[in-house]
Amino acid sequence: MEEYKILKGRGGLPDRYVRGEVELNIPPGTKVETYPVLSGDSKVTEYFGVVLDTPLAIAPSSEMTVYANLASDTGVFLSGGGKYRRIDTISRWPKKFALYGNASDGMVYRHFKAGYSSSPPKPERDKVLAGLKIVNHEDEWITMGRCLIDQRHYNLFYSGKDVVGELIEIQVMNDDLSIVRLRNRPSLGKGRAMPYMPAGIINVLEMRFGL
């Protein structure tokens, strides 16, 4: 992974941010800050898919919470006046994508295969801990293989030294339809939200082609 450089300007010119082919001016009064972000590529898709390495079975009319470590990248932001703008993303993860649903009506998502457990796993480098709370409203057993979230609205939190993701709640209505809500609070304990995310947004996404 190529690290970035901040080049000092001459003769009153603004400083420059440089990383590989990415190069841009830093306007006066703003500064460059880095924060962890969920891994993805916004040029391809805004959706992140947590693909469970083994499908998870959930009993009828019950709920359960599992934890998984998800891939994270380093987002480079310009900050000024309390506003943040992402200018670059430094990633250590090879990216793969997959199609959910069909080609005209579905979604392409960042495909990330993750192991899961009922207790929080140990923190890992370049990963964030995320909780998935699954609520089965069906009178039948259901099997969950994946869950999609809109990563533009997915909050990350500092919890001590670790980075914890927002709690993801999956309401299973029937075999085809599930509603995924980002609960706007850390998956575990308390945490301080990343400053680049606007506060108070509860994002809802419908998965209409099953789990």
Add this chain to the structure above:
Amino acid sequence: MTLIDWAIANTTDLLISLAIIVISVAVAKLFAMLIRRRMHGNYSESLTKMAEKFVYYLVVLIGLTAAIGNLGVNLTSVLVAGGFLGIVLGLAAQSSVSNLIAGLLLIVDRPFNIGDSVVYGTDNATVVDIGLMSTKVSTWEGVQMRIPNNSLFTSSLYNYTKSVARMMRVQFYLRDGEELGKVVSAINSRLAERWYVLVEPAPQTFALSFSDYGVTVEARAWTAGTTWNELYFTMPQIVNETLKGMGVEFAYPKRTLVDERAGRNRKARG
């Protein structure tokens, strides 16, 4: 009284009418600008342009009517004369009217928007402007093409931008005797290595049919709509390099010629 005499006698009215036209054009431009500012970003680009043009021409038409009325021309008689003229023009302008209606239907139906990649006939192009009468596209060769809306509405048009994912297929021929199973798994795994090839649906390679050449094999891979170019420009190369790496040769057309005088068979490549 000649036209010049009439113009001299009615100079003031003529100037007022001219002023009305100039003002109405200015007001029309102002209204169009306000509509563009209000709608831009909230509605599609094509609908914004259409509304802009509609308001512009409406205001200009009102201005023209007022200017003609100011010159003392009886608008009723103009309209009666215009009625007959309208029938004549209507017959002559049938195609224009059908283009206009098709343009309005295209706005409602929205099979494409400005900036979409489309295929019309054999032309790959990007939509540049959707007008009331015609749609302008820019072909991949950079040539601007104007298509009457009626033609667009009644013919097949492929819109690639609307697809979130697309499949590409590459066909090639393998000689009899080549190990198909190994070729299939090698091509599938080479395709799956590429970041822009989707994990689901996974790449597929399979024997499609048998021909004079040998076995017809088809490789299929899916990619996101936004990464189509990456796959389009590399997939044939990936298939080719994989086969070369395995030492597998493509099959070429074979014909068996019988030389009766020589009394023996000769194989020829062609």
